[in-house]
Amino acid sequence: MLGALSWSFQEADSDRVDSLLEALLADSGADRALLIDRTGQLIAAADAAATTDATAFASLAAADFAANEQLAGLVGARDFSSLYHQGSRQSLYLAGVAGRAILALVFGRAVTLGMVRIKVRRALPPLEALFQEVFTRPQDRGDDRLTAGWANEVEVEIDRLFDGV
Amino acid sequence: MSMINYASREINCKIVYYGPGLGGKTTNLEYVYEKVAPSTRGKLISLATESERTLFFDFLPVDLGTIRGFKTRFHLYTVPGQVYYNASRKLILKGVDGVVFVADSHPARLDANSESMDNLYHNLAEHDFDLRELPFVIQFNKRDLPDALSVANMNAALNPTAVPAFEAVATRGVGVFDTLKAISKQVIKSLS
């Protein structure tokens, strides 16, 4: 949701997500699994052969998912939760995770949609549990790794990058 | 709602260029794309109509590199300015960390500027977000027009709280990076 506090992903969260995505890939035979924040940012990716631009992919997938959710709402489909694009070689399946993220699977012709659905349905509960934890735990505001010193250095870098152009 | 990923040590900030149709939002991103080093930016994605009006959004990731161990990145988005694309505009505002309002200096666009500013305010408010608490700058674009409204007039109409405002000619790049620098610094300050 807009206006929510920043949230943070810790080392341990990331390890859990990575192993869940790896397991999903192995289990489903898909080529690529990505976890994307609803605002369009990539959270994690697992892939057999990473060829696509993950940053672009994440932003487009989030927009696509959001637009389709609204479309579904317009025609009264209140339980919109997943989206499927069929391609001639590769297909794409997107599923919402805990209202905060999107799980995207890219898969080839050898894998059926039915299989993907089943495997995703099984992968969702542990992912959703993890997101519940991330969003309900107290914010790590005391964590001073993002200090004023960091901000100053970023500002210097902003000047360096944008001044000379 | 920027995402700080302590595991991959990444910080991604979302900056949205808002404003009336044909004001020059897409032109700002195109100029940034052309001018920054290719190693610094990703692909520019434009979801536009055949006549190059933004239909859904433009998207350009800009990479500041790794600073104190954190890979720091800005995600620049534009919204479609045309009034009837409001549903799309709301979607793009999701998770915004900072807003650039690109105003059109043409006198005939004064109402369109004001309407778009109201629309921004409302779209944010609908999600319990207050424009006054968000990193926010205004760009007065198209200063090259012979009959451009005076900056004083534009400030009076669009900038009651006196947020930083920059004059620009986006087609020639004038003011584009001043604007981007100002909003990105505000966003960084808001995070630390």
Ligand SMILES: Nc1nc2c(ncn2[C@@H]2O[C@H](COP(=O)(O)OP(=O)(O)OP(=O)(O)O)[C@@H](O)[C@H]2O)c(=O)[nH]1
């Ligand atoms: N004279 C002048 N024209 C400009 C300037 N900046 C942009 N334009 C022109 O204005 C037109 C619209 O620019 P865009 O960048 O597509 O506008 P936009 O705000 O993205 O419009 P929408 O996508 O419809 O919301 C283009 O023909 C630009 O070349 C400027 O500084 N001066």
Ligand SMILES: [Mg+2]
């Ligand atoms: Mg545009």
